[in-house]
Amino acid sequence: MLESEVEQRQEAQAETLATGVAGKKPKKISVPGIVFTCIGGAIVLFLFFVAVVLAVDKFVKKSPVPSFFGTSTLIVTTGSMSGTIEDGDMIIVKRADEYKVGDIITFMQAGDSVPTTHRIIRITDGRFYTKGDANNAEDTRPLDKSEIVGKVTGTIPRVGLFFRWLKDDFGWIYLVAIVGVIVGGVILLKQFPAKKSVVVANVPPAPNADAEETDAENTEKEESR
Numbered sequence: 377m378l379e380s381e382v383e384q385r386q387e388a389q390a391e392t393l394a395t396g397v398a399g400k401k402p403k404k405i406s407v408p409g410i411v412f413t414c415i416g417g418a419i420v421l422f423l424f425f426v427a428v429v430l431a432v433d434k435f436v437k438k439s440p441v442p443s444f445f446g447t448s449t450l451i452v453t454t455g456s457m458s459g460t461i462e463d464g465d466m467i468i469v470k471r472a473d474e475y476k477v478g479d480i481i482t483f484m485q486a487g488d489s490v491p492t493t494h495r496i497i498r499i500t501d502g503r504f505y506t507k508g509d510a511n512n513a514e515d516t517r518p519l520d521k522s523e524i525v526g527k528v529t530g531t532i533p534r535v536g537l538f539f540r541w542l543k544d545d546f547g548w549i550y551l552v553a554i555v556g557v558i559v560g561g562v563i564l565l566k567q568f569p570a571k572k573s574v575v576v577a578n579v580p581p582a583p584n585a586d587a588e589e590t591d592a593e594n595t596e597k598e599e600s601r
């Protein structure tokens with residue numbers, strides 16, 4: 377009888393300790409985490425879609441300036457439009473059905489390696505004559521409508537300076553290094569998680585079986601007396 381009680385107490389003590397050390401609560405679902413994951417995934421998918429559209433426009437349709445459904449972004453590298461568009465600005469160019477005098481357009485003629493952005497100053501016999509706002513003379517060759525890439529609809533000042541730094545000053549090396557350090561830091565943090573506290577139940581020690589048997593024998597002797 378005593379041995380069975382001792383075994384039961386020892387089993388209960390072992391189960392309590394095991395539950396305190398190894399028991400883990402199920403992880404709670406974080407709503408902000410799910411939202412940020414969905415947003416991040418949507419951004420990645422959108423950028424991938426944009427890259428595919430630009431690649432098709434350039435390599436399949438052979439467009440001189442790739443566009444995303446008729447809209448392109450370009451970096452200005454000269455000061456011919458200074459006062460309106462500065463060197464280093466990013467311009468947003470969109471295709472249009474009609475162009476008029478005063479419009480700032482981006483065009484690319486036969487033999488040009490890069491597009492040019494100037495203002496239309498006059499239209500004669502269906503041909504467009506252009507001039508840079510900071511230039512003293514108009515451009516030497518008039519344009520056909522087919523040579524016009526699109527109309528400038530917006531500018532983002534100085535953004536192009538960053539991309540020029542990446543390209544010309546080996547800035548991409550520094551950028552890759554920074555990203556590598558951040559990724560490496562995140563990986564190291566995951567390798568060393570914060571220590572979790574271990575809960576140990578305060579269970580009294582199990583009684584000694586031999587001692588209980590001796591006490592029982594002494595009690596019986598006293599009663600017999």
